[in-house]
Structure formats: C-alpha cells, structure tokens
Amino acid sequence: MKRGEYFEFHNPVKILAGKSALDSLPNELERLGSKRPLLVTDKGVRAVGLLDTLLKAAGESSLVLGAVFDDVPPDSGTRTVAAAAKVYREKACDGIVAVGGGSVIDTAKAVNVLVTKGGDDLVAYSGAGAITGRLSPFLVVPTTAGTGSECTLVAVVRDDERARKLLFVSASLLPDAAILDPRMTLTLPPLVTAATGMDALTHAIEASICLGKNPLSDVYADTAIRLVSERLVHVVRNPSDTEARLDLAVASTMAGIAFSNSMVGLVHSLGHATGAVCHVPHGVAMNIFLPHALEYNLESRAAEIGRLLLPLAGPEAYHRTPEAGRPAAAIARVRELQDTLSGLAKLPRRLSETGKVGKEHHAAIARAAIDDASIAYNPAEATLADCLALLERAD
Amino acid sequence: MPHNAYESPSGRGAKNMDASIDKAYPDVQPPGRPVARLYARVALGLVGRAFALAQRLDPDVRRELADLPAGFAFALRVHPRGPSAALRMGADGKLRYVGFGPEAPEVLMRFQNMASALSVLTFSASAFEVYARNGLAVSGDLPATMAIIRALGLVETLLLPRFVVRRVLKRVPDIPFLRKHGVRVALYLSLPFAGPTKE
Ligand SMILES: [Fe+2]
Numbered sequence: 001m002k003r004g005e006y007f008e009f010h011n012p013v014k015i016l017a018g019k020s021a022l023d024s025l026p027n028e029l030e031r032l033g034s035k036r037p038l039l040v041t042d043k044g045v046r047a048v049g050l051l052d053t054l055l056k057a058a059g060e061s062s063l064v065l066g067a068v069f070d071d072v073p074p075d076s077g078t079r080t081v082a083a084a085a086k087v088y089r090e091k092a093c094d095g096i097v098a099v100g101g102g103s104v105i106d107t108a109k110a111v112n113v114l115v116t117k118g119g120d121d122l123v124a125y126s127g128a129g130a131i132t133g134r135l136s137p138f139l140v141v142p143t144t145a146g147t148g149s150e151c152t153l154v155a156v157v158r159d160d161e162r163a164r165k166l167l168f169v170s171a172s173l174l175p176d177a178a179i180l181d182p183r184m185t186l187t188l189p190p191l192v193t194a195a196t197g198m199d200a201l202t203h204a205i206e207a208s209i210c211l212g213k214n215p216l217s218d219v220y221a222d223t224a225i226r227l228v229s230e231r232l233v234h235v236v237r238n239p240s241d242t243e244a245r246l247d248l249a250v251a252s253t254m255a256g257i258a259f260s261n262s263m264v265g266l267v268h269s270l271g272h273a274t275g276a277v278c279h280v281p282h283g284v285a286m287n288i289f290l291p292h293a294l295e296y297n298l299e300s301r302a303a304e305i306g307r308l309l310l311p312l313a314g315p316e317a318y319h320r321t322p323e324a325g326r327p328a329a330a331i332a333r334v335r336e337l338q339d340t341l342s343g344l345a346k347l348p349r350r351l352s353e354t355g356k357v358g359k360e361h362h363a364a365i366a367r368a369a370i371d372d373a374s375i376a377y378n379p380a381e382a383t384l385a386d387c388l389a390l391l392e393r394a395d
Numbered sequence: 396m397p398h399n400a401y402e403s404p405s406g407r408g409a410k411n412m413d414a415s416i417d418k419a420y421p422d423v424q425p426p427g428r429p430v431a432r433l434y435a436r437v438a439l440g441l442v443g444r445a446f447a448l449a450q451r452l453d454p455d456v457r458r459e460l461a462d463l464p465a466g467f468a469f470a471l472r473v474h475p476r477g478p479s480a481a482l483r484m485g486a487d488g489k490l491r492y493v494g495f496g497p498e499a500p501e502v503l504m505r506f507q508n509m510a511s512a513l514s515v516l517t518f519s520a521s522a523f524e525v526y527a528r529n530g531l532a533v534s535g536d537l538p539a540t541m542a543i544i545r546a547l548g549l550v551e552t553l554l555l556p557r558f559v560v561r562r563v564l565k566r567v568p569d570i571p572f573l574r575k576h577g578v579r580v581a582l583y584l585s586l587p588f589a590g591p592t593k594e
Contacts, residue, residue, distance in 0.1 A: 006530060007529075129532055211524050212529075255529075262527070363451070377523075381566035
C-alpha cells in the first residue's frame with residue numbers, strides 16, 4: 001500500500017487458547033451474561049465425543065445449556081438457521097456457543113442475527129452492512145484449524161428457497177470470544193487436517209498480497225504462515241501432538257483475523273466457484289489453486305510474494321536466496337508443502353485428482369469466479385479468459 | 396445565525412434544555428466543504444451521464460449490464476448527504492441517468508466520506524484499493540454488483556486518457572482502437588447535452 005494511505009483494522013474477539021482453554025468456557029459465559037446458551041453443532045462433532053469433552057471440561061461449574069442443536073449439515077442453509085432460532089426462542093436461550101467447523105460457525109452467526117433482530121427472514125439481513133449494533137452473547141469453539149471463521153466478519157449461508165448463497169458482512173457478526181483448545185482438533189483425520197491447514201495458509205498468504213493488506217494484518221498473516229509452514233506436516237505425521245495442534249489452531253485464528261481485515265483474492269474466487277459448481281471441499285480447492293494464483297499475481301506483487309519466503313522457509317533460507325529469486329522460491333516452497341501433503345494425506349494437487357472436476361466444468365467455474373466478491377480484492381485483474389487459462393493450468 | 400450551511404435536520408436542542416447552558420455550550424457541527432461537494436457533484440454527474448451513454452454506444456458495456464431487470468437502479472453516493480449519481484434500467488433495455496436516485500437502490504456503492512470520494516473522483520487512488528480499505532462500501536446483489544463494477548471500468552476506459560486509466564484500474568481493458576475512439580468522440584459530443592431523466 002502507498003504510505004500514508006487510509007486503512008482500518010478491527011478485531012474485538014477475545015481469544016482464549018491453550019491445553020485447558022475449554023475449562024474457561026463457563027466463566028466466559030458468565031462474563032458475557034449468558035445463563036442458558038444454545039449450543040450449535042453438528043452430528044459429526046457429537047459422534048467423535050467432542051461434546052462430552054466440552055461438558056467434562058466445564059464440570060463443577062454452574063453451566064447450563066439451554067439446548068443442544070446438532071442438526072447443522074455440512075452445507076448449511078436458511079432452513080437450518082430458522083430451525084435453530086426456533087429452538088433458541090422456545091427454550092428461552094440467552095446466548096450461543098458454536099462448536100464446529102466453518103458451516104457450524106456461519107450457521108451460528110446467522111442464528112444470532114435472527115434471535116437478536118427478530119423475525120425469520122434472513123435474506124433481509126444479507127449483503128454488506130445490513131446488520132448493525134450488538135448481537136447476543138456469542139462464543140465459538142472451532143473444531144477444525146482452517147476456516148478462521150471465529151474471527152471474521154463474514155458468514156455464508158445457502159438460501160434454501162432460491163438455491164443461491166447468501167453472503168453476510170458485518171462487524172456485528174464477530175463473536176465475543178473464541179476458545180482454542182487442542183482437544184477439539186485432536187481427532188481430525190489427516191486429509192482434513194491437511195486441507196484445512198492449507199485453507200489457513202491461503203488466508204494468510206492472500207491477506208499478505210491482496211489490496212486490503214496493511215501493517216496490522218501483515219503481522220497476523222506473517223505469524224500464521226510461519227506456524228502452518230513449521231507445523232502442518234508435523235501434525236499430519238503426529239496427529240496426537242497437542243502442542244503442535246494448538247499451534248495450528250492459533251495459526252488458523254490469526255489468519256482469520258488477517259483476512260477479515262485485508263480480505264482474500266483469486267484463490268478464493270476460484271475456490272468458491274469450484275465448490276459451488278463441483279462440490280470440491282474448500283480446503284482442497286485452496287490447495288490446488290494457491291500456487292497458480294501466486295504465479296498469476298507475481299507481476300503485480302513480486303516484492304510481497306518474495307517476502308513470504310521468510311515465514312515460509314525460515315530466516316536461513318531467506319537470507320541464502322538473492323532478492324530476485326525470492327518470489328519464485330516462495331512459490332516453490334508452497335509446492336514442496338503440497339507434494340509432502342499429497343504423499344502423506346492424499347491431498348489433491350490438481351483438479352483432475354479430485355475426481356469431481358472435468359474440463360467441461362471450466363466455463364461454469366470461471367463464470368462464477370468473476371462474479372465472486374473476493375476477485376475485487378485480488379491485486380491483478382482477472383477476467384473470464386484469465387480464469388479459464390488458470391483452470392487449464394490447474395487441471 | 397446558523398454557524399454553517401447544514402443545520403441538523405432534527406433542529407437544535409432537546410426539550411427541557413436549560414437555555415443558558417445551551418447558549419454557553421451549543422451543538423457543534425463541522426463546517427461544510429462546498430468546493431469539494433461541488434467537485435464531487437459535477438464528477439458524479441458526468442460519470443452518471445457517461446454510463447448511460449456508454450451503455451447505448453458500446454456493446455461490451457451493454458453485454459455486462461444485459462442481466463439487469465427493468466426497474467433495477469444502482470447508485471454511486473457519498474455518505475451521508477450525497478452527492479449521488481443513480482442509473483436505472485428502463486423497460487426498453489436502456490440505462491438512464493436519474494440524478495440522485497432512490498433512497499435504497501438495488502446496488503449502492505457508498506463512499507464512506509468526502510475524502511474517500513475525492514481520492515477516487517480525482518483519480519489519485521483506484522476504486523478497488525479504496526474499496527479494499529473500507530473507504531467505499533458496496534451493498535446489493537453480488538453478481539449484479541460485480542457486473543456493474545466491470546462496466547464502470549469500461550466506462551472509465553472509454554472516457555479517460557490511458558495514463559489516468561492505468562492508475563485507477565488494475566489492467567486497462569482491451570477495447571478495439573477504432574471503437575474506443577469512436578465511442579469516446581461520441582461520448583464527448585453528447586455529454587454536454589445529456590441531462591438526468593426525471594423519475
Ligand atoms: Fe478459505
């Protein structure tokens with residue numbers, strides 16, 4: 001950014017992190033004045049016993065959950081939000097605890113809008129800035145280390161009536177607190193760990209090169225990139241290393257703070273489009289498009305991409321590499337990470353490896369990508385033809 | 396005597412206020428910025444007129460906006476009092492410049508303050524960067540918004556010299572030389588006569 005240029009940075013989310021962070025849940029709810037929160041989660045979280053872990057951690061406290069709503073599907077929509085809001089009202093809840101990944105957290109954000117603002121018409125609140133003021137007490141316990149949704153001002157929910165995605169952007173959606181406890185991510189299988197980790201890395205990298213980047217978001221992005229780069233492969237190899245799991249959870253949250261302030265670009269435009277057209281999981285799409293989009297942005301952001309080599313490869317490799325070679329070395333380091341994760345967890349590196357995307361889908365994906373909000377934040381212009389060419393390279 | 400041109404619409408002072416206190420500690424409002432306001436008004440007016448004309452003259456602009464339904468309005472506006480330039484799609488498929496426009500158009504691009512509006516309207520910053528840094532807020536249906544932004548880039552390219560366009564757009568769109576200059580001449584010739592359509 002040009003020196004002296006105006007920017008904003010906003011992160012009001014209190015972060016509680018550590019091996020016993022969950023034990024602080026009851027106190028946090030007390031601080032926020034919530035006596036009967038609704039717990040929003042999904043069947044998967046419940047099935048692997050994470051709810052029991054949470055309740056055990058909150059033992060000997062005065063915690064009372066008004067209800068547990070565990071019907072959030074992977075691709076949640078307006079009907080789910082309305083159903084959860086109904087439970088909240090019927091059971092006279094006074095706050096929300098979201099326990100889950102991106103879909104659960106986004107659903108809980110939307111539920112919070114309905115139960116605070118009233119009514120059942122979520123569409124009226126969609127778009128940018130339509131939600132104002134304080135919402136009800138809202139706590140998030142992420143069970144993946146990737147989306148960063150616990151610290152972003154965005155929620156995406158499907159409109160079940162019209163089969164389209166509703167985007168909500170408002171600082172009011174930000175939770176009051178996020179609890180990062182490694183016990184919650186310990187059971188993630190290697191493929192999910194790898195994919196969500198690459199999503200977090202993409203958030204931090206795009207935050208570092210996209211148009212909204214600023215000195216404050218840079219700090220969060222830098223540390224997030226370093227932590228993912230140092231820890232992701234290690235965690236895939238040693239899934240039960242709690243300290244390393246916590247590092248990834250912290251990295252994911254920091255990347256969320258970074259991109260909630262500087263936004264994401266082309267990797268996400270293509271990833272959202274590929275998800276919508278071919279149902280490729282978000283993290284997998286991020287992994288596939290990241291190096292290609294970096295190469296695409298190389299011309300307009302060479303210096304910024306070169307600087308990524310420091311958090312990606314460490315100070316020694318950074319200083320060994322002459323300045324002119326750093327951008328290419330940074331992208332090579334991302335590819336190296338990809339290859340390792342492909343070997344360890346079978347994380348696809350190409351569209352064809354997903355088994356879901358054929359060349360016949362490229363046109364529809366490219367068209368959806370240029371209508372995605374994130375493409376405006378990408379440093380280099382990307383037209384329909386550019387997206388098609390990039391899809392071809394990623395095939 | 397009012398201390399500036401913009402008295403607060405609600406009127407001064409609350410009921411039951413002690414008059415002597417109100418006299419010693421009156422409401423304070425910042426002064427107006429008439430020159431900036433006038434400039435923004437003229438610039439936005441030109442953008443609005445040029446947008447409507449370009450939609451008739453240039454096939455690419457027309458294609459970008461082809462999906463907007465009749466009655467659809469969008470506006471570029473400075474928060475909170477304007478100026479504002481709004482365009483509305485007619486039943487005949489023609490885009491019309493309608494002046495300030497409706498209170499809540501389908502797509503609203505709102506400069507958060509006069510400073511961010513001026514940085515874009517004097518071409519000292521790119522609208523994308525100002526948008527990325529929250530100086531410009533956009534609300535409305537996403538695909539429509541993205542199409543309008545792409546069309547706006549084309550309008551700027553048709554209207555402005557290349558060295559200016561290079562500064563405000565990420566990449567100068569490819570428009571065939573003859574068409575670009577033909578449309579540009581037509582735009583310059585018709586702009587002085589194009590007024591807002593009354594709503
Ligand atoms: Fe993401």
